[in-house]
Amino acid sequence: MDPVKITDYVGTGVIGVSWLMIALPLLGAAILLVLGRITNKWGHLLGVAMSLASFVVAVLGFVELLGLSEDARRQAVHLYEFIPGMVDMGLLIDPLSLSFALLITGVGSLIHIYSIGYMSHDPDRRRFFAYLNLFVAAMLLLVLSDNYVGLFIGWEGVGLASYLLIGFWQFKPSAAVAAKKAFIVNRVGDFGLLVGMFIIWTSFGTLAFGDLQGKVGEASSGTLTAIGLLLLLGACGKSAQLPLQSWLLDAMEGPTPVSALIHAATMVTAGVYLVVRSGAFFEASSTASLVVTIVGVATLLAGAIIGCAKDDIKKGLAGSTMSQIGYMMLGAGLGPAGYAFAIAHLIAHGFFKADMFLGAGSVMHAMNDEVDMRKYGGLRKLMPITFATFMVGYLAIIGFPFLSGFYTKDGIMETAMEHGQWMGWLAVLGAGITGFYMSRMIFMTFFGEKRWDKDAHPHESPSVMTVPLILLSLGSIGLGYYLISDNRFMKFLAPAVGLPERLPEFHLFSTTTVGLSSLALVALGAGFAWYKYGKSEVPVLAPRGSFLTVFARRDLYGDALNESLFMRPGQWLTRIAVFFDNRGVDGLVNGLAAAIGGTSGRMRRLQTGFARTYALSILFGAALLAGALLLVGNI
Amino acid sequence: MTTQYLILSGLIFAIGALGVLIRRNAIVVFMCVELMLNACNLAFVTFARQNGNLEGQIIAFFVMVVAAAEVVVGLAIIVTIFRTRRSASVDDANLLKY
Numbered sequence: 001m002d003p004v005k006i007t008d009y010v011g012t013g014v015i016g017v018s019w020l021m022i023a024l025p026l027l028g029a030a031i032l033l034v035l036g037r038i039t040n041k042w043g044h045l046l047g048v049a050m051s052l053a054s055f056v057v058a059v060l061g062f063v064e065l066l067g068l069s070e071d072a073r074r075q076a077v078h079l080y081e082f083i084p085g086m087v088d089m090g091l092l093i094d095p096l097s098l099s100f101a102l103l104i105t106g107v108g109s110l111i112h113i114y115s116i117g118y119m120s121h122d123p124d125r126r127r128f129f130a131y132l133n134l135f136v137a138a139m140l141l142l143v144l145s146d147n148y149v150g151l152f153i154g155w156e157g158v159g160l161a162s163y164l165l166i167g168f169w170q171f172k173p174s175a176a177v178a179a180k181k182a183f184i185v186n187r188v189g190d191f192g193l194l195v196g197m198f199i200i201w202t203s204f205g206t207l208a209f210g211d212l213q214g215k216v217g218e219a220s221s222g223t224l225t226a227i228g229l230l231l232l233l234g235a236c237g238k239s240a241q242l243p244l245q246s247w248l249l250d251a252m253e254g255p256t257p258v259s260a261l262i263h264a265a266t267m268v269t270a271g272v273y274l275v276v277r278s279g280a281f282f283e284a285s286s287t288a289s290l291v292v293t294i295v296g297v298a299t300l301l302a303g304a305i306i307g308c309a310k311d312d313i314k315k316g317l318a319g320s321t322m323s324q325i326g327y328m329m330l331g332a333g334l335g336p337a338g339y340a341f342a343i344a345h346l347i348a349h350g351f352f353k354a355d356m357f358l359g360a361g362s363v364m365h366a367m368n369d370e371v372d373m374r375k376y377g378g379l380r381k382l383m384p385i386t387f388a389t390f391m392v393g394y395l396a397i398i399g400f401p402f403l404s405g406f407y408t409k410d411g412i413m414e415t416a417m418e419h420g421q422w423m424g425w426l427a428v429l430g431a432g433i434t435g436f437y438m439s440r441m442i443f444m445t446f447f448g449e450k451r452w453d454k455d456a457h458p459h460e461s462p463s464v465m466t467v468p469l470i471l472l473s474l475g476s477i478g479l480g481y482y483l484i485s486d487n488r489f490m491k492f493l494a495p496a497v498g499l500p501e502r503l504p505e506f507h508l509f510s511t512t513t514v515g516l517s518s519l520a521l522v523a524l525g526a527g528f529a530w531y532k533y534g535k536s537e538v539p540v541l542a543p544r545g546s547f548l549t550v551f552a553r554r555d556l557y558g559d560a561l562n563e564s565l566f567m568r569p570g571q572w573l574t575r576i577a578v579f580f581d582n583r584g585v586d587g588l589v590n591g592l593a594a595a596i597g598g599t600s601g602r603m604r605r606l607q608t609g610f611a612r613t614y615a616l617s618i619l620f621g622a623a624l625l626a627g628a629l630l631l632v633g634n635i
Numbered sequence: 636m637t638t639q640y641l642i643l644s645g646l647i648f649a650i651g652a653l654g655v656l657i658r659r660n661a662i663v664v665f666m667c668v669e670l671m672l673n674a675c676n677l678a679f680v681t682f683a684r685q686n687g688n689l690e691g692q693i694i695a696f697f698v699m700v701v702a703a704a705e706v707v708v709g710l711a712i713i714v715t716i717f718r719t720r721r722s723a724s725v726d727d728a729n730l731l732k733y
Contacts, residue, residue, distance in 0.1 A: 609732030611664075611725045615655050 189237015228288025300326025432521025
């Protein structure tokens, strides 16, 4: 089944005012930033209220959408003419955009609430909530916009919010550098997205999703491949996929709620959204969709390998995020059969990864902001709620039977196996590595001996932090089953992204090769982690490690590659330019001036001030003239 | 005849030029300049006589007028310099240099 036609909304329900979803958090951000210090006392409450209000609008819109018939589940809400004759700004309310809107506002609100507690000692808490609200508004614009221009504005907006929040503690040089890095790497991706949009505009004369429907086939296959690859470049930048992955691990310099909201649950999934939303281009070009799956597979393995060697709990989780988004990207590259699993995994991942990031934040909060897992250990008894919720997230991500990740990740792997054995098996291998690095994290943090610093006094976090954890872990338990069983989510998304010709069968516990082998590999990975980090003692100082460990610890030499391939040549180029400017351009101008100055400095010595010298030179001159005249014989 | 006049004119001019170059006293230098001018006048008049026309004589008058004007201005300058510096040496008035 193809996606249904986008129609203009004519009703009088909540969908008509769905712009409120974007406007409310934007208003919140504006109030907090413009009024400044006056709002310090209640700023965080306003931030939470705006986010919650946005969530309420999203839920009401969702309810209204469910009340419509399947053929009418894609509603475009016209707002205003943005660029006359080119872009009409409007919102597209369909199952895909609303799924994202619910995730963003739902998980976003929980993280807002958690931040009240987490940032309670920070003098700049108000500014933090202003940026969070700005992020929510921009992210909602990204997913709700009914054209690429609006999407791009949101895209840049979340990039800005991400930059501001990674560098929130800008007095730390590492945070400032990480923010800059994220911003610059993202610009590379934005370049791809922009050029992709240019080509769409020149090929189809429109950037609106509604007008593009059914027109994609008009372009040549080369054009479609170019559009697909350029959009993928944009997606890679935002979603930290190879080769633009390097910024995500450094982005963990930001406060932990930021890592949870922006760099795990929502913003980094924008790339997956872009690929699914532009699905028509990828379906029309087998090259482009193949590259999407290759990028996905490569990233899911790279992220998993990086995750295995990180001692920083947040960086371990960041590697895992990369890896999980790799799964989503793989799913998104598989066409309508994979879209639903990709988005379902995205939503489930939004819950369990936010859950674990906030859990990690809770642990850090208790351990004086220590992030080195080698200095944790034995925390399960002191932080029972954090431990229990983290455990749920952990079981969900490794695909423990009947939890969220089990169904969503399995779906992606099964679909991948149908498309190509190699990608299927690599995805299964990635699942096994996930089992290892996540178990390693659990054993190092919550089990084993205490390896704390002397002045660490771990304690359970306040309820304003634990309640969001509990809610997120509840989502991590049941959401996967709910979305995948009876292909519920696939059918729900069908109006927006289409339906594959053959629906996958749902099993409560699948006994296919993929299902069983991935479970076996996960068990193997977890067992190995237990052998290395549970049974034997964890050294407080990281051992030197084998070549492989160092390889993973250095992020697979991604930074080194970027530095030697782009940064150093760039520096050389600037140095050459500076040299040319100093010596060439300036040298020419300065040299000319110096030559004239020097010559005249010597010439002026001729002016001695003695009148008789002048008289003598006049005499000589006259004699010379007379001699010359005589010589030419004019006299 | 003409040759003798011209030789005299050349001699007077040479004396004047030499005086300008080697004497320090501004008054003497000034007088030497007058010598050179008058040597030129002599040459003009000599040529006028030889060619039988008046142009050279007219120019001699012009030179005299200019010389008179020059004497007025030049002497005024020399007197002023002498008043301020108590010296009429041309080598002492050497401020106008690099």
